[in-house]
Each structure stands twice: as structure tokens, then as C-alpha cells.
Amino acid sequence: MSAPLAGGVGAYLDNAATTPLRPEALEAMLPFLGPEFANPSAAHGPGRRARRALDDARDALGAALGCLAGEIVFTSGGTEADNLAISGVHESVGGEIVVSAVEHPAVLRPAEARGARVAPVDARGVVDLDALADLLGPGVRLVSVMAANSEVGVVQPVREVVALVRERAPAALVHCDAVQAFAWLDVAGLCAGCDLVSVSAHKFGGPKGVGALAVRASASGALAPLIRGGHQERGLRPGTENVAGIVAAGVAAALTVEQREATVARVGALRDRLVDGLLAAVPGSAEAAPRALRVAGSAHLGFADLDGEELAFLLDGAGVCASVGTACASGARTPSHVLLAMGWSPAAARGTVRFSLGWATRPDEVDHTLAVAPPLVGRLRAASTPA
Ligand SMILES: Cc1ncc(COP(=O)(O)O)c(C=O)c1O
Structure with a gap:
């Protein structure tokens, strides 16, 4: 405990x-706040050790989200992962965005700024699939519906949303904010059909300031970085990685799934x-x-x-x-x-x-x-x- x-x-x-913070996550991150401080981009031995630790965490997140390790982009948290998904896709491919009315502000605000249309929910807080269907069409390039709501905890019919989008808006990518879901639901299964999935470590026993966006192959050519710089995270999230935080996030993700x-x-x-x-x-x-x-x-x-x-x-x-x-x-x-x-x-x-x-x-x-x-x-x- x-x-x-x-x-x-x-x-x-x-x-x-x-x-x-889970004690195992704290224990795993401590060396990287102490002696293992090397930059994971460095070619020397300590740098390679930091790189291996990052790779292990990437493997853990990939397994937890049901995607390849190479599809994980580490970010500074859920807010950045959501913003990268919404603004990154829009900047890259343009088109219309559709989101549900009950998304977290980390999705709603960037989506509104890009003129998104909003699908209503019913009295239970579940997205109205008929109303969503009416908003879909060939011009829609991104649909974002969360897995579980941050306030009322209601789980959305993510699989049905994906099926509807494939049928009505074949050019659209589907993003799912799974930040509140990951502690409780098999996100790998629930979001198997999504192109982009956001999580945040501090919601499942990891540290604050670490998140991830799973960018499946279907979305990888359709995402522009929000910030520009070096080669880290495939150029989608440049900047020296938060090694200690990412290591702890990997441990917390694996424990969350196991338990x-x-x-x-x-x-x-x-x-x-x-x-x-x-x-x-x-x-x-x-x-x-x-x-x-x-x-x-x-x-x-x-x-x-x-x-x-x-x-x-x-x-x-x-x-x-x-x-x-x-x-x-x-x-x-x-x-x-x-x-x-x-x-x-x-x-x-x-x-x-x-x-x-x-x-x-x-x-x-x-x-x-x-x-x-x-x-x-x-x-x-x-x-x-x-x-
Ligand atoms: C559904 C949802 N998305 C995104 C976020 C933002 O995550 P973070 O605090 O890691 O920026 C939260 C945080 O409350 C959330 O509940």
C-alpha cells in the first residue's frame, strides 16, 4: 500500500x-534521479543503460495498450497526449473534427480551437450514436471519444464508435482518451480499433508529468509534432526524455494490468x-x-x-x-x-x-x-x- x-x-x-505513486514505481525511478542520470541519446555505456530502461518502459506501455512498443510516444502527461492527437492530426491532414460533449478539456479545448463539431450524450452520459452518425461524413478526418469519463466515470461504447466511423467517415482517424479508463478497463481490447490512444501515468500509480500517446501505424503519417526540435520519440515529441518518470510509468502500467x-x-x-x-x-x-x-x-x-x-x-x-x-x-x-x-x-x-x-x-x-x-x-x- x-x-x-x-x-x-x-x-x-x-x-x-x-x-x-506505487512503491515499486518509486523504487524503479530512483536510480535515474541519482547515479543513472545519463542522457538516453548518448552513445556511451551509461547513456545506453538509460536507453535500455526507456525501451523496457516502452515495451510495458505497448503491451498494456495492445500496440507495438515503437508505436508509443511518451509525453508530459494526458493533456499533452490529447493535444498531440487533436492538434497534431489537424495540422497534418486538416479536415473536420468531431468530439463528444463530455470530453476532458484537454480534448475539448484544442478541438474547439479547430472548429470541431460536438456529438451530444444521453442522460446517462453515453454518447448518442445516432447523433454522432449524423455528424460523420467524408470530410471528417478525426473523431475523439473518451473511454471513461473523468467526472461521472461512465464508459463509452468505443468499439461501436469505431465501427460507425469506419462506415460513415472512412477518411477519419479515431482517438480515444483512455486516461481515466486505464486503471479499470482492458484498454488494449476496448481501444483495439482506435488509431490513437492517450494515457497518463499519475492516474494509475505512476508519477505526474508522464503520459503516452499510442500512435498506431494507421496514424503515423498523419501526425505533426506540436513542438519542434530533435529526433526523440520519432520526432513527434522532441526533447530529452523524462527517463525516471517514464521508467516508473512502465512499472506502474505493468502492475496495473497484472492486478x-x-x-x-x-x-x-x-x-x-x-x-x-x-x-x-x-x-x-x-x-x-x-x-x-x-x-x-x-x-x-x-x-x-x-x-x-x-x-x-x-x-x-x-x-x-x-x-x-x-x-x-x-x-x-x-x-x-x-x-x-x-x-x-x-x-x-x-x-x-x-x-x-x-x-x-x-x-x-x-x-x-x-x-x-x-x-x-x-x-x-x-x-x-x-x-
Ligand atoms: C479524461 C482525462 N483526460 C486527460 C487528462 C489530463 O491528464 P494530465 O493530468 O496527465 O495532463 C485528465 C486528467 O484529469 C483526464 O481525466
Whole structure:
């Protein structure tokens, strides 16, 4: 298990924002922050050792994503991988872009900047395949639909999306943001038909600042680099590699895949206990999306007549780390674009809190949350009821 979080935290339930570093990943990266500091492009012995370590990590990511090691492009994280996919394809081949309404801003913002059209989702948060079909055509060159949503955890029908794109927009590449999915789902299988797949190490027990874009052969001639420089990462992501981070990402990816089934079963049971306990103890609470459609770590709840941000603040004071939607959206008072796309009113969307469990979540963290959250909801509601 991971080291406890500093600051007397009783329950860290914000794993969709980031997960603790796996101890094996930390151990693997340390030599490359110390004596093994050579540049992997150097021809001397230490340089060749660093290169071999990078190659091992590339093998691990390739196996985990179901592609060749040579198809992995390491980046500085999920945001860069998504931007490389969207902007890199558009810069190279032009054409129209279609994305789902519930994509992470790392996809939405570069896509919007390039005039993308947006496919709606239904009330469950699942992309509307009929509406998507209507947006497809010969002029579309890129379609981006995520594997699992960062806020509500809903899994998208990626295989059906790929089949639809092949039929209706044969010139298009398919990108899948699998950043939130990789910890829970067999991304190699789910995204087998995609041309481009993004992941981010800190969401699965690796370090922050490392991600990867799998660029299958079908996409390799259709991608321009975002930054220009040397030959690293096949010229698609030039710059001296973050060797220590990449090594740790490789270890974390391999462990995630090896332990995934057991993690999903264990953490899924903890999530169910947390959600069922909160639903039973808190009147006017409901799950934001159907549980059967969500990844095992996702527990996103709506609470009638309260402000999710105020609840998250009180929870923090009681030693429970949770959040309101995506990390980058918290602090901002704008309601979640994901919930709005699912048809929620802005007021209802503001009444949600995202609890997200991860590989290191323990039963006592669920116990602690079940003990402290219901009275806090009562306190908040009592405070907002006019006397
Ligand atoms: C679905 C999704 N895509 C992309 C990102 C961005 O990843 P990173 O934090 O590594 O830049 C996130 C992070 O929350 C995410 O949830």
C-alpha cells in the first residue's frame, strides 16, 4: 500500500484527480534521479543503460495498450497526449473534427480551437450514436471519444464508435482518451480499433508529468509534432526524455494490468459499500449516472438542496478528500460541462460531489467517510434552511 497522505487525512477519495505513486514505481525511478542520470541519446555505456530502461518502459506501455512498443510516444502527461492527437492530426491532414460533449478539456479545448463539431450524450452520459452518425461524413478526418469519463466515470461504447466511423467517415482517424479508463478497463481490447490512444501515468500509480500517446501505424503519417526540435520519440515529441518518470510509468502500467481484475473486484466492492451507505443515510441523494456503466472507482453523487463545493470543503475539514468534478474545474463556480451535457440543471449540477477510489483505497477510508459525510450534509442543509 502507498504511504499515508500527509496532513492527517482519513480518506483520500480523489483518485480520479491523481493516485498515489506505487512503491515499486518509486523504487524503479530512483536510480535515474541519482547515479543513472545519463542522457538516453548518448552513445556511451551509461547513456545506453538509460536507453535500455526507456525501451523496457516502452515495451510495458505497448503491451498494456495492445500496440507495438515503437508505436508509443511518451509525453508530459494526458493533456499533452490529447493535444498531440487533436492538434497534431489537424495540422497534418486538416479536415473536420468531431468530439463528444463530455470530453476532458484537454480534448475539448484544442478541438474547439479547430472548429470541431460536438456529438451530444444521453442522460446517462453515453454518447448518442445516432447523433454522432449524423455528424460523420467524408470530410471528417478525426473523431475523439473518451473511454471513461473523468467526472461521472461512465464508459463509452468505443468499439461501436469505431465501427460507425469506419462506415460513415472512412477518411477519419479515431482517438480515444483512455486516461481515466486505464486503471479499470482492458484498454488494449476496448481501444483495439482506435488509431490513437492517450494515457497518463499519475492516474494509475505512476508519477505526474508522464503520459503516452499510442500512435498506431494507421496514424503515423498523419501526425505533426506540436513542438519542434530533435529526433526523440520519432520526432513527434522532441526533447530529452523524462527517463525516471517514464521508467516508473512502465512499472506502474505493468502492475496495473497484472492486478487490474483483482483491483476492480476489491475496489468495486468498496465503492458499492460507500455509495449504498451514503444513499441510505442521506435523504435526497442519488448517483449521477447508472452504476453499471461506470468504472469501479467512480462514486459521483448528487445531493438535493446543497452546494457540492461547500460539502467538499466540510469533508476536507473532516479528513475526507473528495472533489467537485474535474480537478481543473474545482475552484471555478461554473457547473460541470459533463452534467450539463447530460441534461442536468445548473443548480442540480452544483449539488454534486465526486468521490473516486483507487488502487490504494482501504476499507477504513470508506468507514470514515460513511461516518462523517451524512451529518455534514445535515448540517449544511440546516444552515441553508431559513429559520
Ligand atoms: C479524461 C482525462 N483526460 C486527460 C487528462 C489530463 O491528464 P494530465 O493530468 O496527465 O495532463 C485528465 C486528467 O484529469 C483526464 O481525466
